[in-house]
Amino acid sequence: MSRRKLHDRIKLKHVETQHGEQFNNLLRYVFQVTNRDLQTFGWENREIAQSKLPILKHADVLGWFDGDKLISQLAVYPFQVNIYGHIYDMGGLTGVGTYPEYANLGLMNKLMLHALSNMRDRKQSISYLFPYSIPYYRRKGWEIISDKISFEVPDTQLPKLKNVPGHVERVSNEHQDIKTIYGQFALLHHGAMLRNELAWEEYLRWDLDDMTAAIYYDNNDQPMGYLLYWIAEEIFTIKEMVYITEEARTGLWNFISAHFSMITLVKGDIYKDEPLSFILDDGDIKETIAPYYMARIVDATLFIEQYPFQPQEKESVLIFNLHDPMLEWNQGTFTLTVDKSGKGYLKEGGARPSVTIDISTLTTMLMGYKRPTYLARIGRMKSDAESVQLLEQLISREHPYFSDYF
Structure with a gap:
């Protein structure tokens, strides 16, 4: 069949919940997620399909269909971000993919035009995305707006314990105080996501079951910071460290340092222009910086x-x-x-x-x-x-x- 006839045959439609399996299959193909990968994270196909249902219900998901077959798609999540203290509605672009046999037909460009038009109608004046190809998204009008600084701290260079009036408690990953702390934190930090339930679900989707949470409470028992982390093969991996006060930051690092006998290395990421090396007693550590998220007005x-x-x-x-x-x-x-x-x-x-x-x-x-x-x-x-x-x-x-x- 000629490409012209193929182009005439395909139709642009909203992707609905009944297309969930096709939505997942296209994502898995494009991003090369195998059954072995899913088993590593403890996910079964049924669980993935169920986890994607909120996306298909609450996000704006557009796709090209060849007959009943979904061949190209993208999703726009309804999020909000803090820009210099003002709350903006933001369209989070994700799930972008096209089967290779349908490439070079201009399908994704047209999907993006529809998605951006819909964002404008919904007053989402800015869009964020994680770039799998920075040059590609730059050509579409997105640009880098944030960095990720990855660090590694050997056990011998962990901060010395410092006295703080509060204490740390290990809690469930779903503890309400975690969301309370992050909510306060996001309002204090320009660029940050204000996480709704969909945002929290996406943020934690692929984490290991043995991830642990720890909360720092001040001397009035007010939650002021938290850690999400896991320990494996003597490596303490920080998923996220959030704190409202410097006291909470110190208290959380005290908690990490208390694992000295159990670990040889601490790994994590910082998402602000504040390298960890400056605040450590021994700052001669490995830190690498890389572009992280992109945005477009x-x-x-x-x-x-x-x-x-x-x-x-x-x-x-x-x-x-x-x-x-x-x-x-x-x-x-x-x-x-x-x-x-x-x-x-x-x-x-x-x-x-x-x-x-x-x-x-x-x-x-x-x-x-x-x-x-x-x-x-x-x-x-x-x-x-x-x-x-x-x-x-x-x-x-x-x-x-x-x-x-x-």
Whole structure:
């Protein structure tokens, strides 16, 4: 059959719960998840199908069908993130895949256009994703907005015990205090996910059954931090360490160090620009940094209306040309007006733009991952010096934190 006839035959539809098995099979094929992998994590096929039902019920899942066969798909999760203290509705893009025999038909590009249009309709002005190919998603308008710093601390370099007024308790992984602590933490950290039930389910989906939780309580018995971890082959692996206070951080590291006789190494990840080496007594440890999550602004006008710019002594005006490789509503010349309180407004049009920028660069700049001066210097943004300086003044200096995975 010719590719033209094939293209005419396939149809774009929503993926429903009755398509759950096909949804899972396509994911497993594209991401090369074998039965042996599933057995390693204690999952059976039936359990996977059941676990995906909430996604198909609550997410926007789109797919191309060849007859009754699902051949290409993506899912958008309804999430929220904290951007400089303001809560944004975010579309979490995941489950992206196409069977190879249907490649090069432009199916995924059309799925993404539909998904982004739906996000705009739902007022999800920003989208996050984990990139399996950074170049591919950059071509679609996403850009890196967060890093992951992986560390290894030998047992001989663990922090010395320090006195703290609180205590640590080991608890169930499903203890309510864990969600309470994380909820407070997310509101304090720019870029962080506000985890709903679907987000928690995705975050913990593939973890080992023997993962353990430990909570630090202060001297008033208030939960102030937690660890999710497991120990295997004398390695203490930290899934997540979250703390509201430095006291809680110290208390949790005291708890880790108390395992000195049981372990030879502690491994974990940090998702903020705060290397662990600086705060250890012996900071000569192995740390590696890698890009983690990407984001893209879906609707520039709505995003700017929600965005908290830095207050200024007078109203600021910036005219710029914006390019978006996929979305026509983000294309053209725009005038940005920011009042003295930091409230921004974006409208189409304007004479003599002083900045030319694409949507991916605008995203990473407004998210605080890279500064305007740097982006102009490397050629990602064309701008005069005055406009760069204005952007430096308007955009807060805080590196995004994002530790989730979906």
